[in-house]
Amino acid sequence: MTRERRRRIIRVQRTGMGLALVAAISFIAGMTDAIGLRLSGDFVSFMTGNTTRAAIAIADGDVHHGLVLLGAVFVFVLGNAAGIIVAHLVRRRMFGVLSGVAMLLSLASMLQDPALHLLRFYVVVLAMGMVNATVEHIEGLPIGLTYVTGALSRFGRGIGRYIMGERKMDWTIQAVPWLGMISGALCGAALGIALPDDALFVAAVLTLLVALSTLLIRRTLHHRYNQRISRSPSAK
Secondary structure, three states: OOHHHHHHHHHHHHHHHHHHHHHHHHHHHHHHHHHHHHHHOOOOOOHHHHHHHHHHHHHOOOHHHHHHHHHHHHHHHHHHHHHHHHHHHOOOHHHHHHHHHHHHHHHHHHOOOHHHHHHHHHHHHHHHHHHHHOOOEEOOEEOOOOOOHHHHHHHHHHHHHHHOOOOOOHHHHHHHHHHHHHHHHHHHHHHHHHOOOOHHHHHHHHHHHHHHHHHHOOHHHHHOOOOOOOOOHHHO
16 A cells, blocks of 8 residues: 555545534534523524624613623633633543533533523533534634534535536535534424423533543544644744
């Protein structure tokens, strides 16, 4: 076997593993988003929608709800930052991030008191921000886990380039997070009806199972799906 063929096989295996992770995590994100929407009436990962709804609420005079939604945007950004910090502090990056997400969802599932519902909303939003640090790209192609607008846009542009004669098919992987999210959202919507008090706990258990499955992945690969941190010379 030539070195080039070996590299090609490794690249295919690495891509397949990454897509399996993206599908699983997008499924969890879709499930959690549907559950969170049922519980709170607001999005826990769709910050474009929350930004627009915040603006409308403020314009309509419902300043409190508008500020709640803007707070969710801030918490989501904070969750993304926390996910990157965890991913670069632990050796098993994906396990560390997903374990943190599972713990946050477990905490949220225990906040049943109506007086704690806003706190529960923010904890779930924090978890959904954090999970984005699990897989940032696959072979250099950007991947979104809790939002699919960008994926659908890249998918559509890929179709356009294909029609115009370009035969690169790497854009087709952008369908994976959407398929994961829609299937997860369907399950989450059903769970929200059947087990309204325990739906978040089910999502937490599923997240933990995916986290444990990442321990079967070689440790070196945990670094292949995240962007490297570029430090300035003065920071060295």
